Amino acid sequence: MAVDPDHVLRAAAALLTRKSTATMDEVAKAAGISRATLHRHFAGRDALVRALESLGIAECEAALDAARLDDGTASEAVRRLVGAMEPAAGLLGFLYTENQLFEGEAQNPGWTLIDERISALFRRGQLGGEFRIDLTPAWLTEALYGLMASGAWMVQSGKGAPRDFQHMIVELLLGGALRREES
Template sequence: MTNEREALLLAAADFLSRRPNATVPEIAKAMGVSRATLHRHFAGGRAELLQALSDLAAEKLQLAIAEARIEEGDCADAVRRLVAHCEEGAPYLTLLYSFSQEEAPDIPHPAWDEADAAIYGLFERGRRSGEFTTDLTAAWLTEAFYSLMAGAVWAVQSGRCAQRDFIPMVAQMVLSGAGHNDTDKQST
């Protein structure tokens, strides 16, 4: 992927995460490009743009999971590492979260399913080990993780929170919700 294309996708993700039903002309205007430029990169229009965003989000999430080594060590540290490694791709994840809430595009994505299963597995492992509460399901903790990532992106985008607070905000809330009481550790 070219840097220009990825920059366009990031701009589209930032805008569409706040306005998921925007039209192609609105998307182009928000991205600061002409419709012709947008069409040159995504000739299939909105559908191709959404597919590219979905592909990139899944790629970034899989990379974050691999780099965070979430299957290693205690689960709380794994969550902190996961949040830290997801920060860069958070706008893409937020976009997918927005679409799943708004219009749930029918984009099959085995890579996304694999990533989702890995995060679910982390929370399930934490529940089995006793690090996390068994009062909440791993499925709910996984959904809460995505929701908190989206909320943090929106808070930073709107200027209500600083980017430097992204990792501690998300990690502390996830771990507090998971019933883990040692949330003072910094992410690694």
């Protein structure tokens, strides 16, 4: 009888990931509940998006924890991170574009934390001589987001296989497109 708010959020995320302009009615249908009930749990579209943002932040942090960014080489950590974030990639893409609208409003500080943890990973790789130093950690972080969004889009549109997601992103992000002799 009782609606599971988490299930509703996941359904909303799945729908809004594909169609970011879906109405509350469509979200409710996607979650298998009525619009009235949806509105009882989330006071409005803003509240829903904020809840999705919190969910996205939580999943990112869980992925960051699971990836153990301080263990092993930075490259291995990046690979683990991409793999751990794959399930949340679609949601991340939605929030990534959606947050550009919140111009005036303050950005959720959770993102800053996440940015800093990922930037720290790239910085660790640079200090350890593993990563090149002419690309800033901030850019590498942003590029990781962009590549994950592109990867999620490719998988979602059927242009790429889900099993290639991690490989595509990590290989391009770390190795680049150029063919190397040594490898």
